[in-house]
Amino acid sequence: MATLDEAVPPGEVQDAPADPRRRDYLAIGAVAWAGVGAGVIALPLINQMSPSADVLALSTTELDVSAIQPGQSIKATFRKQPLFVRNLTPKEIAEADATPVSDLRDPQTLEDRTKPDKKNWLVTLGVCTHLGCVPLGAGEGENKGPFGGYFCPCHGSAYDTAGRIRSGPAPTNLTVPEYEFISDTTIRVG
Incomplete structure (x- = not known):
């Protein structure tokens, strides 16, 4: 057998190299099987990150607010957190509007925190923005x-009738979640 450096004498046949197509087929087949294996492993990992049915069911909350009288509020639950819905009186609205925004730590007007033409309805998460305690004030006699x-009884944060921080260690106002009125008496939160 001749090496590359040697010339092949006339009349002798050089050995044919191995068929490169078979090698390519084996390499492509191995890569394809590896891809299928990676997909079989990755699919359950990706699917487990999707929210479960019970979490999806909690993604919105509908509340009938027709029984809430002016000056009253209710506590509900939204995504396993307390939700405060308050029907503000004209006096409470006037007090909130009279407060200069420059005096507020987290400047927001009442209009910023309510829906147009529904200024008397304040919807906030009932979680203090300091360390997550549940503030008092939504229940009767609190x-x-x-x-x-x-x-907030934990560290003394005080919020006004619009849920804006006025004193204490809380850095921001009570959070207003996404919500909409789906009728005159029903709101959908989330």
Whole structure:
């Protein structure tokens, strides 16, 4: 057998190299099987990150607010967190509007926190923005704090009737979740 450096004498046949097509087929087949194996492993990992049916069911909450009288509020649950829905009185609306925005730590007007033509309905998450305690003030006879809104008993944060932070360690106002009125008396949160 001749090497590359040697010339092949006339009349002798050089050995044919191995068939490259078979090698390519085996390489492509191995890569394809590896891809299928990766897909079989990755699919369950990706599917487990999808929200379960019970979580999807909690993604929205509908509330009938027709029984809430002016000056009253209710506590509900939204995504396993307390939700406060308050029907503000004209006096509470006037007090909120009279507060200069420049005096607020987290400046927002009442209009920023409510829906157009539904200024009397305030919807907030009932979670203090300091360390996550549930403020008082949504239930009958609870301490509403010095500003008549909500009072966090854990560290003394006080919110006004519009759910805006007025004193204490909380850095921001009570969170207003996404919500809409689907009728005059029903809201959908989420």
